[in-house]
Amino acid sequence: MAVIFTKRQRRRPSVPLFKHPQPSSSFAAVAATEGIPRISCINSNATEQLLADRRSANYMPSVWDYNFVQSLGADYAEERHIERVQRLKEEVKDTLERENDLLAKLELIDAIQRLGLQYHFDNEIKKALQVIQNHSNDSWLFNDLHSTALRFRLLRQHGYDVSQDVFGSFTDKMGGFKESLVEDGKGLLSLYEASFHGLKGESSVDEANAFTCKHLNLLNLKGGIISSCMNRKISHALELPIHWRPNRLEARWFMDIYREDPNMNPTLLEMAKLDFNVLQSIYQKEVGELARWWLELGINETGFSRDRLVEHYTWSAMMVHEPQYGFFRVLLTKITSMITLIDDVYDVFGTLEELKLLTEFVEWTSFLALYNTTNNVGLEVLKARDFNPIPYIWRMWVNECKIHLKEAEWYHKGYNPALEEYLPSSVISNGGPMMLFCCFLMTTHELTHEAVNYVSKTPSVMYTSSLILRLNNDLGTSPDEMLRGDSPKAVECYMNESGASREAAVEHVKDVIWENWKTMNEQAFGDCPFPGMEAFIEACLNLPRASHSFYRYRDGHGVPDCETKDFIMSFLIQPAPIN
Incomplete structure (x- = not known):
């Protein structure tokens, strides 16, 4: 399997704020660096043939010009x-x-x-x-x-x-x-x-x-x-x-x-209004720096994975918006970008045999991009919090990849799980627990082994938060994913087990979301056994809030050219008018 990624030469085309959809270029594969297992390179012709033989989600390219993102003025930073x-x-x-x-x-x-x-x-x-x-x-x-x-x-x-x-x-x-x-x-x-x-x-x-x-x-x-x-x-x-x-x-x-x-x-x-603009200037500086990192990493050139850096950053800022948490927003954006990459490899790109091999790789090493990003995040947390979280993060990556593999096997076998069987797995595979665990690491001032062990095992407040994220995701993405032949989501699982119509199944999933918000209302004030976790608990509330915005009308993550673009413009680009 040849799926690790190289740093691309940075290109600076003169294009407007939003890029028009264009065919994505093929991805490049390179040999692993020292200390990482060597995986043979493939030439460009082999790459094109490899892409041609695989399923494609036909994700639209990013609607954002990264040169523009890097140039954001931060006018209210004075x-x-x-x-x-x-x-x-x-x-x-x-x-x-x-x-x-x-x-x-x-x-x-x-x-x-x-x-x-x-x-x-x-x-x-x-x-x-x-x-x-x-x-x-x-x-x-x-x-x-x-x-x-x-x-x-x-x-x-x-x-x-x-x-x-x-x-x-x-x-x-x-x-x-x-x-x-x-x-x-x-x-x-x-x-x-x-x-x-x-x-x-x-x-x-x-x-x-x-x-x-x-x-x-x-x-x-x-x-x-x-x-x-x-x-x-x-x-x-x-x-x-x-x-x-x-x-x-x-x-x-x-x-x-x-x-x-x-x-x-x-x-x-x-x-x-002034405070909104001051914070927006902080966000613009952070996302500009991330755009440079993203282009150098080169994953935006893979051709099969969603290029959604600005959306990932916006999601991170929705989870923790206060100015002092820029460290969190930047590092979580990197982690979320890896979550999307892994998701697209398992859901769309990889064959079953390759995914089995990949899961083994992640268990004892990893993708080059995933390996480097995870270790860099871990080192930043170590410097800021005097605690090494890398073993915990890798353990969560392994768990997430194993769940992805399980879901891929369901797809290839044509197996339709019941809703109660589907949800515990899908809550892990959507990346919510990983995002919230990283939030805990990056916002809690004093990390102890007891607290980190507790949060790494996905306590109930994390699970409920991630469950609402999963259900909102499924409501927004299910129609498109079914058209391209993806595995069943929550709506389809309920339809298969109950015989309900799609309309009735959608209403059932909405009812489950409503009931889990009631649970969240209680857990937010009762599931915090360690001190200093206030920002983490608030993020547990904000994760599903962000999912409501991204998936309210449709798949605003996979197809971010309408409602998602509009609210990101108001959030990140356009200042509030001062008059």
């Missing part, structure tokens, strides 16, 4: 912008501390969070929510749907134990929500958003979700009854709730809506 953010921060902090009206305090906290500024005010928000929690018996909480639901959502988001019984005054004797609430668009929307913070077995919260979904859709259809601003808020929420959205994407959208809020705080809005 110190004066950072200093301005700090001055505005002090003004907002003072406003939050001085606000005595509890509903106004709740709404200010909500705006701060939705504008992407929570990391600036963590301590102030904690103090404010404790004050609100201490006023749990105030009558205003039980008379107004909006304030009750907003309080429920924010307190639950920050780990407070809030009973679903707070909604009791809005329900009838049968436990259903009162029909008199249907004209209260603001209250319905707040209740809808609160319902996504429910736990398993909470019937009132489930009822709140069903009730608000029905009536918010009806309100939107009625047109003139609600304002155009409220209409946009409702449409946005019904598409995806706040709790399931990546923070930076929500921040960019919410800036425009917040301008129309009659209680808009201009200082807060200015800070949000």
Whole structure:
């Protein structure tokens, strides 16, 4: 088997921001370097014949011109912008501390969070929510749907134990929500958003979700009854709730809506826009450096694997967006690029015999690119954290490749697993546990063998996070993968075992996602036995959030030329307008 990769000469064509799809060039194979098993080279004619004899996913080339990516200006990286953010921060902090009206305090906290500024005010928000929690018996909480639901959502988001019984005054004797609430668009929307913070077995919260979904859709259809601003808020929420959205994407959208809020705080809005642009400049510098690494590595020339460096970086930044975690974003982008490479080799390119051989190679050595990238990541973690994670990372690579091989054998045998058999394997093969393990290594300040052993074994919060990623992935990619003859995904597994239609199977998978989000809501505050894992736990929430964005309409990773390109433009390329 000749599948290791060489560093290519960097090319600098003069092309626009987005590249038009072109036929991918063939890949090159070279002998392994010293210390890595030698694998014979193949010449270009043999390469072309090898490619011609294999399956192809026909992945479109990258839509990004890497010369443009390397040239991103980082216009807001200047110190004066950072200093301005700090001055505005002090003004907002003072406003939050001085606000005595509890509903106004709740709404200010909500705006701060939705504008992407929570990391600036963590301590102030904690103090404010404790004050609100201490006023749990105030009558205003039980008379107004909006304030009750907003309080429920924010307190639950920050780990407070809030009973679903707070909604009791809005329900009838049968436990259903009162029909008199249907004209209260603001209250319905707040209740809808609160319902996504429910736990398993909470019937009132489930009822709140069903009730608000029905009536918010009806309100939107009625047109003139609600304002155009409220209409946009409702449409946005019904598409995806706040709790399931990546923070930076929500921040960019919410800036425009917040301008129309009659209680808009201009200082807060200015800070949000400037802070967004400052962070974007940091991201631009990081992704530019990664583009140089990617071109030198040469995997973008393989011809069979997805060339998705910018998408991988965006995913990493969605998982941990705070400025101090650039180390994490850069290294995780490299790991994620390897995850995609391995996935494409097993799913599309390799023959079964080659995949068996490859799995053995990974078990005792590896691909040149995978070997070098993994060791470089491990050395960076060693320097930054004084802990050598390389044996743990390799163990996870071996496990992932073995699962890939198992799935390849299913495909070649024509075996259709039941959903319950498919999911435990596919959760590993999608790369989620590897991404989250690397996140733990790169964001936890003090690494101990006990903590690393614990996280390397995929605790429940990691598993649930990766499961939601897998299910979202399958919903988005299944139609295209079935057309090219891939192995069954979650939808097909359920159809095969139950006899359900595709439509019914899709709805079943969506229900499984919903139930696992309820599990995540509980695990996020109960599955952290070691100190200093806050950023890791938040990443466990953010991984499925990113998957909702990438796979909401279709395979936004494999076919990133529409919705994915649009949200990456707003996230990474286009600054928020300062006016």
